[in-house]
Amino acid sequence: MYQSGNHVADHFTASEYTPFLQNEQGAGLPPCTFGTPIIEYYGRADVRDALHIPADVQDWTLCTTKITLEYHRGQGSQWVYEALQGKYKMLHFSGDTDGAVPTLGTEGWINSLNWAVEEKWRTYLVDGQVAGYLEAYDGGLTFATVHGAGHMAPQFKPPQTYHLIKNWIFDTAI
Secondary structure, three states, rough: EEEEEEEEEEOOOOOOOOOOOOOOOOOOOOOOOOOOOHHHHHHHHHHHOOOOOOOOOOOOOOOOOOOOOOOOOOOOEEEHHHHOOOOOOOOEEEEOOOOOOOOOOOHHHHOOOOOOEEEEEEEEOOOEEEEEEEEEEEEEEEEEEEEEOOOOOHHOHHHHHHHHHHHHOOOOOO
């Protein structure tokens, strides 16, 4: 039991339990965010100029329902890889415990590209331990996993992710 003013209850509401999360922006922003500073920053004329944002583009906001999106090309971002094939080297990495964007789904669309495999699946090591697996394709794409990492691989496995990205960038052995 707790008492707040004249109110006595056997439970807390979300707003009573976390009053510090009340958002001064009001309606439209999630209660777990404090977006005012970043909204104001991206709305400044000097920032918009530095980012080359045309005057006819609306101000940035944290959350909106005014955006509509229609996909006209392939699945997800697959078309980007197809457009860049042979023009740039590309790295796509995935934490192998990612529940939001599972590795298996990524493997599926990469396989649907039908690009020839230049380097078959193999492990890469950090400090003598398996850090992940990678495979390279003739279109300039390297697909790698970070073993034991979730959606935010650099957060979950910093040394392993750093090893992968740094060595990929500098064309040294991964």
